[in-house]
Amino acid sequence: MNAVEYVGRTVGFSLAEVGAVFLLLGSAVKTIPKAIRQKKLVAEQMLRIGIGSLPLVLVTSIFTGGVAAVQAAYQFQDYVPMRYLGTVIGKSVVIELGPVLTALVVGGRVGASIAAELGTMKVTEQIDALETLAIDPIRYLVAPRLLAGLVMLPIITIFADFIAIIGGFVVALIGLDVSTHVYFTGLKLFLHPSDVLSGLVKAFFFGVIIAMMGCYHGLRTQGGAEGVGIATTKAVVSSCLLILITDYILASLLFSTVFSG
């Protein structure tokens, strides 16, 4: 195979995969009205994706806030007054660090778990068994995970933002000698509702990406244990990459158009 053929095949294959993901997403969205009625299935997934991820997200967030405080203080040095510390932490957390780091952590945990579960179901013929019972696997398995992802990611991002701001505050108070009043006055100074909203819009899309990558790679699993391992790796890698790429696209769109005024 020459280089041109290799590139052509790789691009063709990748485009076909993108098409397949969108087809799966379209089918899942179509079944959402029916899936909403499956309250137990949706609630189970919400618990797994949301509540199950909280401890990990909260630990990540508290240290993220702390690091943001230390880094900001280092960069301020003698040029920027420390009363802006809360401003910088607040803005960077709700716009960027909160949604992206939460999505990366949840993507690793939940994306892998969805891919492994659906992949195992595929290789042990449980997906075929669902079909033989006249149950659409997309409605029964994919739609509840998609719903849970797009609802729970924004919710846990709100928790993550809050905890990261508290983490930044604790470090500012104990390590940087910034008073409570100064920190929170700075926090409120330039923090707009649109900042929080933009972070939540990102989290919504990240939730869709995590659920879809887990489901897509899980349902395409072939072979046995090795296939499940490959699907899990692909789900996590593709989730993380897509989260970062989508983050850039959404940031460009949101701040150049929607929230620019």
Added chain:
Amino acid sequence: MIEVIDLKKSFAGTEVLKGVNLNVRKGETVVVIGRSGCGKSVLLKHLIGLMKPDSGKILIDGVDVTTLKSEEMYEFRKRFGMLFQGAALFDSLTVWENVGLALLEHTDLSEEEIRKKVCQKLEQVGLDRLDDMKPSDLSGGMKKRVGLARAIAMDPPVILYDEPTTGLDPIMADVINELIRRLQKQLEITSVAVTHDMKSAYKIGDRLAMLYGGKIVFEGTPEEVMASQDEVVRQFVEGRAEGPIPVYQE
């Protein structure tokens, strides 16, 4: 009732089914026998629409299932039950949820009524008091029986069996064969089974069909199979390495 006409299917350039023709009459049990990897399970999966053929027809009560759209296919599948080789129980669900899933999804019965029906089905396959156990707590034989209870939960007129006795000890294999035979008589179900276990094939089959080289090469009653002088059939049923069937498949 089931008519397979000139069914062909290839995977990655390898033709697995090369024009399969098979008839299954209402209420009878046809067992498709053949070597591992000869396409028996592929044939079975075509009958229930899990695979689409490259060409050919599958008529069930006169309806060509190969042309059905996705929604129509789901509706059509309510008339089938299928027992998988590894039982394929949903490991996140309990035994009662496994058996009652189709009832929960497709009927308006209350949970209490479904539980009662699930108990009946489990009793029919010789199991009780397993309701709240998970599949991981069950032995291989129990899993197959729960899989069978799940397959008959909606009282389907057709049941498909994929290697019903594979992986079971001889006694449990016989228990499953007896169970299949009893259910067929009690419920007057039309069945298609695929297996390479000749003891099972003789026991549950009204007719046997041998799949070899991508085609049905022999059809007959168990007695006719036993008396057959066809070299291919003889080699397979006697389990001989020497004969016209190559040991190492291409």
